[in-house]
Amino acid sequence: MKKHEMMKTKRSQGGFTLIELMIVVAIVGILAAIAIPRYQDYVARSQVSEGLSLASGLKATMSEIYTSTGAFPTSASAAAAGYNLAADAGRYVSTVTFESTADDEGFIEVLMQSGAPVAEGVQNAAFRLSAEASGGNITGWPCEANAGSTGGDVIEGKYLPSSCQ
Numbered sequence: 001m002k003k004h005e006m007m008k009t010k011r012s013q014g015g016f017t018l019i020e021l022m023i024v025v026a027i028v029g030i031l032a033a034i035a036i037p038r039y040q041d042y043v044a045r046s047q048v049s050e051g052l053s054l055a056s057g058l059k060a061t062m063s064e065i066y067t068s069t070g071a072f073p074t075s076a077s078a079a080a081a082g083y084n085l086a087a088d089a090g091r092y093v094s095t096v097t098f099e100s101t102a103d104d105e106g107f108i109e110v111l112m113q114s115g116a117p118v119a120e121g122v123q124n125a126a127f128r129l130s131a132e133a134s135g136g137n138i139t140g141w142p143c144e145a146n147a148g149s150t151g152g153d154v155i156e157g158k159y160l161p162s163s164c165q
Contacts, residue, residue: 041158044119047092048127049161051110052143054087054096055129058108061085062098062131063138070136072100092118106131108141111152122159126152 016024061083065073078085078098087096094113100106107128114124132140143164145155 040119041121044122044159045161047119048110048112048122048155048159050090051093051096051112051127052129052161052163054090054093055108055110055141058085058087058096058098059129059138059141062106062108066106066131066133066138067136071104072106072131074100089113092122094124104133106133106138112155122155124152125155125159127155127160127164 062072062085065078065083073083073085085098089095092113094111096108096110098106098108107130109126109128111126112118112122112124126146127143128146129141129143131138132142143160145157145160
């Protein structure tokens with residue numbers, strides 16, 4: 001083998017240059033800077049959706065009461081009829097409660113827990129589902145970022161599940 005052919009062989013066996021490695025590291029860093037905050041928002045939204053799941057039983061109960069009586073019950077009238085107007089707490093949700101107003105409006109209020117394992121953006125935050133009634137029936141339960149009477153912070157709209165936005 002000639003000296004010139006040996007040099008070609010050694011050169012073709014080389015690895016990445018330092019500049020190529022630095023470019024790859026920079027690209028990975030940029031992707032991580034974009035992906036990590038989006039993933040944290042996704043985790044917070046999934047934790048908030050637990051509140052919607054816990055509220056589903058309460059929505060059915062409230063729809064049944066409203067359809068049969070034509071009015072939203074107070075806590076006392078619901079207790080007398082054997083209904084519990086509070087859902088169980090979850091892993092991320094502290095309370096799910098129902099309230100009615102003198103104007104015959106009904107709300108389900110969800111309060112997230114404070115502290116771990118709840119995502120930082122939704123700790124001690126609250127939102128509510130408002131009953132939309134028409135013709136003696138409840139036609140929907142749109143949700144909104146509102147602390148209501150739970151005493152929690154108002155949740156940021158970006159953390160509400162897509163069904164609420």
